[in-house]
Amino acid sequence: MADSDASLVTDSSVLFEHREFHDHEQIVFCHDRSSGLKAIIGIHDTTLGPALGGTRMWNYASDEEALRDVLRLSRGMTYKAAISGLDLGGGKAVIIGDSKKDKSPEMMEAFGRYVDSLSGRYITAKDVGIDSQDMIAVRRQTPHVTGIPEEMGGSGDPSPVTAFGVYQGILAAAAFCWGDDSLKDRRILVQGVGYVGETLVRHLTEAGAEVLVSDIRADQLERMKRTYGARIVEADGVYETPMDIYAPCALGATLNDKSIAALRCSVIAGAANNQLAEEEKHGRMLMEKGITYAPDFLVNAGGLINVNSEIASYGRKEVMSRTEEIRRTTYEVLERSAREGMPAQNIAKKIAEERIHSMRSTQSGSN
Numbered sequence: 001m002a003d004s005d006a007s008l009v010t011d012s013s014v015l016f017e018h019r020e021f022h023d024h025e026q027i028v029f030c031h032d033r034s035s036g037l038k039a040i041i042g043i044h045d046t047t048l049g050p051a052l053g054g055t056r057m058w059n060y061a062s063d064e065e066a067l068r069d070v071l072r073l074s075r076g077m078t079y080k081a082a083i084s085g086l087d088l089g090g091g092k093a094v095i096i097g098d099s100k101k102d103k104s105p106e107m108m109e110a111f112g113r114y115v116d117s118l119s120g121r122y123i124t125a126k127d128v129g130i131d132s133q134d135m136i137a138v139r140r141q142t143p144h145v146t147g148i149p150e151e152m153g154g155s156g157d158p159s160p161v162t163a164f165g166v167y168q169g170i171l172a173a174a175a176f177c178w179g180d181d182s183l184k185d186r187r188i189l190v191q192g193v194g195y196v197g198e199t200l201v202r203h204l205t206e207a208g209a210e211v212l213v214s215d216i217r218a219d220q221l222e223r224m225k226r227t228y229g230a231r232i233v234e235a236d237g238v239y240e241t242p243m244d245i246y247a248p249c250a251l252g253a254t255l256n257d258k259s260i261a262a263l264r265c266s267v268i269a270g271a272a273n274n275q276l277a278e279e280e281k282h283g284r285m286l287m288e289k290g291i292t293y294a295p296d297f298l299v300n301a302g303g304l305i306n307v308n309s310e311i312a313s314y315g316r317k318e319v320m321s322r323t324e325e326i327r328r329t330t331y332e333v334l335e336r337s338a339r340e341g342m343p344a345q346n347i348a349k350k351i352a353e354e355r356i357h358s359m360r361s362t363q364s365g366s367n
C-alpha cells in the first residue's frame, strides 16, 4: 500500500469509525484563510426535513474535541426535532476559537457562505458563543438562518422559550416524582444562569421554589441574588448540595460517574444539551439511583420550536402552546420509562426513532 493510501485509512477512521459517528449524512469541514474561520457543520439526518441546529463557537482543546461535539450535538438535534413533532432534521455547527478574541464579521460571513453552499440542507441559528449580531452577518450571505432579531422579521432570541419549556419539564418531573407538581418550597439548583438559566430562575421563583444558583460568572450570580433572592452555591460544591431538583443549564456532560455518585436530589431537568457523559451508562445509573431524569433534548426543545416558527410560519401563541406540550410528553416518557424499566432518555429516543422510521417507510413506499 502506498503511503498516501495509508494516510487515507488513518483519516477515514477518524470519522467513520469515530465512536460518536452514528450514520451521520454529511460532515462539512470549513476553512477560510483570510478570516481564519475553522468550522465543522454536521448534518445527522434529514428524513423529517432540513437539518436545523445552532452554531456554537468554543475554544476547543483539539480538532478531535470539536468533531466529537458536532457529532453528538447534531444527532441530539435529530431526536429533539423528532420528539417535538417538528418537520426538521438534525444538524449543528461548531466554530473553533475563542468567541471573545477570534470572532469577526468577516469570519461569520465566511461561515454564512459555507452554510449557503448546502442549499438549505442545513439551517443555522445561534448557540453558545454566538450572538444576534453574528447571525446578522451570516444572514448577509445566506437565507438559511433562523433566530434573527424580530425587527428583521425573525423570531428573536429563543432562550426565553427554551426556559419556559424546561420549566414545563420540571413541572412534569415533579408531578411524576411526588404526585404533585407544586414547586412551593422545593429546593432547586440552577447551574449556569446565562440566557436560559436566568429566565428559568424567574419562573421557579414565581412558583415559590427555594432557588439556588451556581455559575462561573460572579456578576451574574450577584444579579440573581439581588433580583430573585437566590442563594449562591460555589461551582465546585454543586453536586454535594442537598436539593430536590438539579437543573443543569451550563454545558453538557455534567452527569458522569463522579457527579452521579455525589448527587443528592430526586429530579434532574435542565436546558444543557448532552447532559449524560455516556448516554447508556449514566442514564441507567440515574435510574438505579432512583433519580427521575427528564431527557435533555425533550425538555430543552422550546428554542427549536420557536425558531421553527420562522420556517413553518406559525405565531407566538402556537409557539407557546407547542412548548407547553413538553409537559405532557415528559410525563408520558417518565411513565413509560417506569413501566418498561428502561431509562427515560432511551424511551425518548425510541419515540423519536419510531417517528423517523415511519417517515422513512412512507418515503420508500411512495418511491
Ligand code: NAD
Pocket: 127, 128, 129, 158, 159, 160, 162, 191, 192, 193, 194, 195, 196, 197, 214, 215, 216, 217, 220, 235, 249, 250, 251, 252, 271, 272, 273, 300, 301, 303, 304
Ligand atoms: P449561556 O452561555 O448564556 O449560559 C451558560 C451559563 O453557564 C453562563 O452564564 C456561563 O458562565 C455558565 N457556566 C459555564 N460553565 C459553568 C460551570 N462549570 N459551572 C457553572 N456555570 C457555568 O447559554 P444559554 O443560551 O443560556 O444555554 C445554556 C445551555 O442550554 C447550553 O448548554 C445550551 O447549549 C443549552 N440550550 C440552549 C438553548 C437556547 O435557546 N439558548 C436551547 C437549547 C439548549
